[in-house]
Amino acid sequence: MLNSHRPLAPHLTVYKLPLTAVLSISHRITGILLIAGLFVFLALLVALASGEAVFLTVQSFLNQWPIQIMLAGFAFALSFHLVHGLRHLLWDLGFGFEGARLHTYALWEVWLVFVVSVVAIVLI
Amino acid sequence: MAAKISRFMSRLGDKLAPVSFKNQWLLQRVTALLLVPLVIWLGVFFHYGLTASYPEFREWLLGPLSLACLFIFLGVVASHSYLGLKVIIEDYIADQQLQEKLIFASLWSFGLLVASAVLGVIILFFRV
Numbered sequence: 001m002l003n004s005h006r007p008l009a010p011h012l013t014v015y016k017l018p019l020t021a022v023l024s025i026s027h028r029i030t031g032i033l034l035i036a037g038l039f040v041f042l043a044l045l046v047a048l049a050s051g052e053a054v055f056l057t058v059q060s061f062l063n064q065w066p067i068q069i070m071l072a073g074f075a076f077a078l079s080f081h082l083v084h085g086l087r088h089l090l091w092d093l094g095f096g097f098e099g100a101r102l103h104t105y106a107l108w109e110v111w112l113v114f115v116v117s118v119v120a121i122v123l124i
Numbered sequence: 125m126a127a128k129i130s131r132f133m134s135r136l137g138d139k140l141a142p143v144s145f146k147n148q149w150l151l152q153r154v155t156a157l158l159l160v161p162l163v164i165w166l167g168v169f170f171h172y173g174l175t176a177s178y179p180e181f182r183e184w185l186l187g188p189l190s191l192a193c194l195f196i197f198l199g200v201v202a203s204h205s206y207l208g209l210k211v212i213i214e215d216y217i218a219d220q221q222l223q224e225k226l227i228f229a230s231l232w233s234f235g236l237l238v239a240s241a242v243l244g245v246i247i248l249f250f251r252v
Contacts, residue, residue, distance in 0.1 A: 031208045038201065041166070042241055044173040048185065049244035049251065052178040062174055071170070082163055085156050092153060124170050 019106040027084040030077040037074040072121050079116040083109055148207055155204035162200065165193040186249060198241050202234040 017025070040062070047058035061067065087109055090096050096105055168190075172181045184190055209230045217223045 028208075028212055031205070032212070035205050035209065038205065038237060041169070042237060042244075044169075045241050045244045045248075048173075048178070048181060049247040051251065055178050055181070059174065071174075078163065078166075082160070086160070089153065089156060120167060124167055124174065 018103065019110075020102050023084055023106055023109060027081060027088070030081040030084075033074070033077040034081055037077065040071070040074070071124070075120040075124060076113075076117045079120055080113045083113045083116060148210070151203060152207045152211075155200045155207070158196070158200045159204060162193060162197045165190070165197060169194075182248065185245075191245070194245065195242075198238050202238045206231055206234045 043058060044062075047055045062071065087096065087105070096102075169185075172184050176184070185194065210227050213223055213226045213230070217226060
């Protein structure tokens with residue numbers, strides 16, 4: 001029987017997290033936000049299947065500015081999750097672990113997320 | 125009847141759940157790699173969804189390449205999301221029973237999401 005009172009990791013309230021750790025937790029948070037975004041994807045698909053009238057209603061709802069801001073947030077979350085996911089894959093291959101450069105790599109990642117987000121928002 | 129359905133779904137859930145942690149880790153990486161090119165398709169999907177007319181969006185989505193991407197995307201994104209959420213639940217929910225219930229619920233939620241999307245595409249395909 002597993003101990004159900006085991007401590008939770010990481011101890012967020014105890015340690016001051018380095019940027020890499022903040023990005024790592026943000027990866028999980030953006031993952032959860034993207035799951036919520038999947039329902040927007042599904043809504044568009046279902047609206048399309050329901051016919052032109054329903055599709056146009058949903059499309060015009062999604063084109064209202066508060067929703068557009070949320071969709072921009074979705075594009076940012078997607079860009080972040082994508083870029084940090086690629087960094088995870090590089091870690092899995094054994095690259096990018098040099099302690100002295102870890103913070104620099106994290107800053108590069110933040111800049112790359114910014115660029116990818118802007119491109120995604122402009123193109124969509 | 126409800127108890128029978130619940131037992132059936134529980135057994136099916138056990139069968140569908142990936143077996144070992146190593147396989148889960150590997151599947152999470154493989155699905156992540158597959159999602160990299162599919163993100164471009166997703167971007168085009170949203171671009172059409174937000175700006176195109178109904179006939180344009182329908183024609184694009186039912187094209188062979190786009191339809192293939194849609195089905196691959198659905199399977200891959202559901203697997204990736206389920207595995208990611210499962211790890212988060214295992215890391216942050218200490219209560220074992222609640223953990224199992226949430227993992228079970230997430231597995232079925234993603235299954236339902238994929239089923240709804242596939243049903244939507246089938247309806248769209250036969251809609252004149």
